[in-house]
Amino acid sequence: MxxxxxxxxxxxxxxxxxxxxxxWWPGNSAFEVVVGAILTQNTNWKNVERAIANLKEAGLLAFSAMLALPPDLLAEYIRPAGYYRIKAQRLQNLLHMVAEEYGSLEDFLALPVGPLRERLLQVRGIGPETADAITLYAAEKPVxxxxxxxxxxxxxxxxxxxxxxxxxxxxxxxxxxxxxxxxxxxxxxxxxxxxxxxxxxxxxxxxxxxxxxx
Ligand code: SF4
The missing domain is CATH 1.10.1670.10 (Helix-hairpin-Helix base-excision DNA repair enzymes (C-terminal))
Structure with a gap:
């Protein structure tokens, strides 16, 4: 060796x-892991937890509920995570892509590891670390x-x-x-x-x- x-x-x-x-990963569902992976960009996990608690409390920690939310309103809920307007837009970019091209998060995460990672990287605001965190911890694929x-x-x-x-x-x-x-x-x-x-x-x-x- x-x-x-x-x-x-x-x-x-x-x-x-x-x-x-x-x-790891802290999160009760694949959706929560995906949201956490974007919220944790450039901040610490304590701040992410506060943003996730806001979303949970408002019943917004679910795919269709978050998808239907205007980005500026979503931004207010995730404010504790910092860069909240940018992150709200990133979350929406991802959710819209998934809804339009795959119908559900489950179907999207079921893609083979290569295509899944590639498609994630094409979403504006998702770089290799975030794409790989989603692939590993939400889709449970080895990257x-x-x-x-x-x-x-x-x-x-x-x-x-x-x-x-x-x-x-x-x-x-x-x-x-x-x-x-x-x-x-x-x-x-x-x-x-x-x-x-x-x-x-x-x-x-x-x-x-x-x-x-x-
Ligand atoms: S360089 Fe870092 S990882 Fe290595 S022994 Fe020192 S503290 Fe530990």
Whole structure:
């Protein structure tokens, strides 16, 4: 097994042993996961939770209810998530595409992984990280989600260069690990946990980190 693949497996084992299962994605339904994936762009999860609570309380956390809502009204409900006008428009872009082309979210999420990801990426405001979060956590298909934490950790462990791009990092994981939805879901969640608790942007706490010495 190439060195990188071995190291990526060792990292997963250490993280899983340290943090345990993460139970991602927080959300009770595929629809809630899709909404959360868009709302979490450029903000933290606490703010997303407040926006989702607003939607739930108003009975709007359902496909047809949200689809029927004018974007400026939707924006008010999701205000706590920040960039709320842009995010309302993104949600509406996605819901309209799904309704017009596939009829229901279930039918859309049932697409094979490649076409699903491609179609998501064609929606204005949906980039690779959001498309992959939806593909992995809502459609439950094996695609690896890369984010800023992933890059930072890989870079600090000499697994990528400073100029690594999203596709390259994703390929590194997917070439090294079996295509396993549960494994990819746990691994991404564990990296987020590691980035938040130990591998911080400034002053990483290597001394107490579960990856010390790797
Ligand atoms: S905190 Fe240090 S040991 Fe832990 S992942 Fe970051 S660079 Fe590695």
């Amino acid at each position: 190439p060195r990188q693949a071995e190291q990526l497996r060792a990292i997963f084992d250490r993280l899983y042993a340290h943090f345990g299962p993460q139970g 690896f989600v890369v984010d800023a934490y992933t890059f930072r950790i890989l870079l600090r462990h000499n697994l990528v260069d400073e100029d690594a791009d999203y596709a390259g990092m994703q390929e590194l994981f997917m070439d090294s690990l079996p295509p396993d939805t549960k494994l990819y879901g746990e691994y991404h969640a564990l990296l987020v946990q590691l980035g938040k608790q130990f591998c911080k942007k400034t002053k990483p706490d290597c001394e107490h980190c579960p990856l010390r010495g790797l």
